[in-house]
Amino acid sequence: MYRIVFLNSIDEVESSEWDRVTNTDYPFIKHCFLLAMEAAGATVRKSGWQPQHLVVYNDDTMIALLPLYIKYHSYGEYVFDWAWADAYHRNGIEYYPKLLSAIPYTPSTGPRLCIQQGEKGNEIAALVARSLKEHAIELEASSIHLLFPQKELYDWFVDGQYMPRIGTQFHWFNQDFSSFDDFLMIFSSRKRKNVRKERKKIQQLDLDIETIEGADITQELWEVFYRFYQATYLKRSGHGGYLTADFFKSIAKVMPDNLVMMVAYESGNPIAAALNFKDENTLYGRYWGCEKEIEFLHFETCYYQGIEYCIQQQLAVFDAGAQGEHKISRGFTPIVTRSNHWIAHPQFGAAIEDFLVQEREGMKRYIGDCELQLPFKRSMGNSE
Numbered sequence: 189m190y191r192i193v194f195l196n197s198i199d200e201v202e203s204s205e206w207d208r209v210t211n212t213d214y215p216f217i218k219h220c221f222l223l224a225m226e227a228a229g230a231t232v233r234k235s236g237w238q239p240q241h242l243v244v245y246n247d248d249t250m251i252a253l254l255p256l257y258i259k260y261h262s263y264g265e266y267v268f269d270w271a272w273a274d275a276y277h278r279n280g281i282e283y284y285p286k287l288l289s290a291i292p293y294t295p296s297t298g299p300r301l302c303i304q305q306g307e308k309g310n311e312i313a314a315l316v317a318r319s320l321k322e323h324a325i326e327l328e329a330s331s332i333h334l335l336f337p338q339k340e341l342y343d344w345f346v347d348g349q350y351m352p353r354i355g356t357q358f359h360w361f362n363q364d365f366s367s368f369d370d371f372l373m374i375f376s377s378r379k380r381k382n383v384r385k386e387r388k389k390i391q392q393l394d395l396d397i398e399t400i401e402g403a404d405i406t407q408e409l410w411e412v413f414y415r416f417y418q419a420t421y422l423k424r425s426g427h428g429g430y431l432t433a434d435f436f437k438s439i440a441k442v443m444p445d446n447l448v449m450m451v452a453y454e455s456g457n458p459i460a461a462a463l464n465f466k467d468e469n470t471l472y473g474r475y476w477g478c479e480k481e482i483e484f485l486h487f488e489t490c491y492y493q494g495i496e497y498c499i500q501q502q503l504a505v506f507d508a509g510a511q512g513e514h515k516i517s518r519g520f521t522p523i524v525t526r527s528n529h530w531i532a533h534p535q536f537g538a539a540i541e542d543f544l545v546q547e548r549e550g551m552k553r554y555i556g557d558c559e560l561q562l563p564f565k566r567s568m569g570n571s572e
Contacts, residue, residue, distance in 0.1 A: 190312070192319045194256070195241040198222050201250070209253050210302040213446075213467040216291040217255060217299050220442040228435035231292050235430075236260040240287070242319070244312060251304040252312050256320075258327065259288045264430055266295035266510045267335045267355065267527045272540060276330065281533065283330045287320060290335035293430050295357070295510040296472055297336045297525055301344075310344055317348030321530060334528040342526040350528035351541050354551050356558070358513075358520035360491075360506035365499050368492070371519065379563030383518060386484045387492060393482065395452050395459075397489065399497055402440065402447030410440055413449065413461045416477025431475075450493040452478075452485060462490045464497075471498050473508040491518055513558070522558040 195201060203219035210217050222231070231237035237257045244252035261284065262269055276283035289300055301316060303309050320332050334345055346352050365371040372380045390397075400409070414433045421429035439447065446467065452460040460478035464471050476490050491508060498506050508515060516522070529544075531537035 189247065190251075190315060191245045191247075192315070193243050193245065194323060195239065195243060197239050198226055198241055201241075201243060201253075205250050206253065209250055209304050210299060211305065212299050212302070214298045215443060215446040215465045215467055215472070216294050216296060217302065218443065218446075221439065222255060222291075224435050224438035224442065225292055225431075227438060228432045230431055230435060231257065233260075236263065237292055238285075240323075242289075242316060242323075244316065246307075251307050252302060252316070254289050254301045254316060255291065257288045257290070257292070258285045258329070260284045264293040265290060265333075265335060267333070267353070267525075269331075269333070269529075272331075272536070275539075276533075276536065281330075281536075285327060285329050287324050287327070287329050287332045288335065289320075289333070289337075294474070295336060295525075296507055297338060300334060300337045301341050309340075313341065313344035314348055317345055317350065324530070324532060330532055332530040337526055337528065339526065342528060345528040350530045351537075351544055352548070353527045353529060353544050354548055355525040355527070356522045356551060356555050357510060357525050358508065358515035358558075359523050360495055360498065360508065360520050362498055362502070362504050362506075367499060368496050371495065371499065374565060375519070375563045376565055379517060383492075383563075386487055389484050390482075390488045393454075395454055395482075395485075396456075397450060397452045397493060399493060400449045400451060402444030402449075405440060405444075405447065405449050409449070409451065409458065409461075410436055412458050413451075413463060413475075413477060416458075416461055416479055417463075417475055418477070419479060420477040448497065450489050450497075452489050454480070460485055460489055462493070464494060466501075466503065469503060470505040470507055471501075471503050473506070487514075487518065491515065491520075495519070516558055516561050517563050519563060521562065522555045524555065 198219060206219040215221055225231045226239060229235060231239060236259060240256045240258050242254040242256045243250050262273060273283040301313055303312050324332050372383060414436055418428040421427060446465050448464045448466055450462045451458050459480045463475040464473050471494055473490055473494055494506050531540055
């Protein structure tokens with residue numbers, strides 16, 4: 189008989205049990221990653237991310253899980269509902285708390301509801317969808333949000349009366365390229381020249397750019413990277429970033445095989461770095477920082493070096509993060525991202541559903557427009 193339990197900390201379940209159920213090398217749902225977030229203070233009540241992870245037991249055996257948080261704001265989500273919260277506020281209704289299933293501060297599609305092999309996925313998904321609504325009502329939460337799920341789970345939650353929402357990101361897809369120049373051969377001549385021109389400008393500056401695997405990233409380099417990360421966040425957002433030095437120290441220790449850093453050096457001194465995660469299929473561009481602004485250095489360190497790495501390591505996909513139309517001309521294809529939403533308030537729910545219908549149509553048109561801007565010789569869209 190199935191039984192659902194909500195956890196106030198991921199530490200309430202053994203890492204071996206959690207990872208047995210997830211059964212994936214997708215790095216962001218690993219117990220050690222989520223625990224590092226929590227232990228560093230990034231996902232605790234004080235930060236507005238109260239863990240509330242959902243686990244499903246069959247008798248005494250854990251057979252499914254869903255990362256889940258009680259949220260008291262909408263920061264760090266990358267699927268924006270600020271306008272919904274504002275509408276609630278203007279009508280004297282509380283929007284927070286809400287329930288959120290997502291990987292904190294990580295706009296990356298991947299496993300969310302993980303189900304042990306051999307169990308009935310659609311049946312458990314339906315149970316979880318119902319249980320979340322019951323739990324939201326008990327907590328007096330305004331809503332439930334499932335962010336960046338894979339398509340199967342997205343469809344299951346649509347069946348469970350969760351409203352569908354789509355967005356877009358720009359990903360690079362490996363077509364068995366033998367080299368970066370081989371990749372550029374699918375570009376039109378003019379676009380190919382533009383990329384080569386950008387890379388040549390960096391090469392002329394006599395910078396050294398190294399790719400360093402996780403186990404080889406020194407403590408000194410981690411400290412330099414964190415300084416870059418904080419400085420860049422401060423410049424762009426007015427604060428030092430959501431993540432602490434302790435978080436980066438922790439992931440360096442517990443998941444080095446999932447990490448790779450691209451570091452730019454000038455006269456032997458690091459001036460910029462991009463931290464990526466990886467699994468057997470995908471490179472995930474996550475954090476960037478620099479202490480010196482140089483034209484095209486961001487593109488070289490965050491994009492071109494990542495593409496080179498994917499080609500060398502035969503990785504199929506480079507997920508370089510959220511947003512960024514500037515990625516299109518550099519060979520990143522628009523793809524569909526997904527989320528599901530349930531709103532407790534009937535009138536607001538109806539209004540938001542109407543908005544999402546219109547937004548979906550607008551997003552489809554936008555993705556189509558982006559595909560027309562791709563630099564390739566012929567249309568090679570991967571939006572699905």
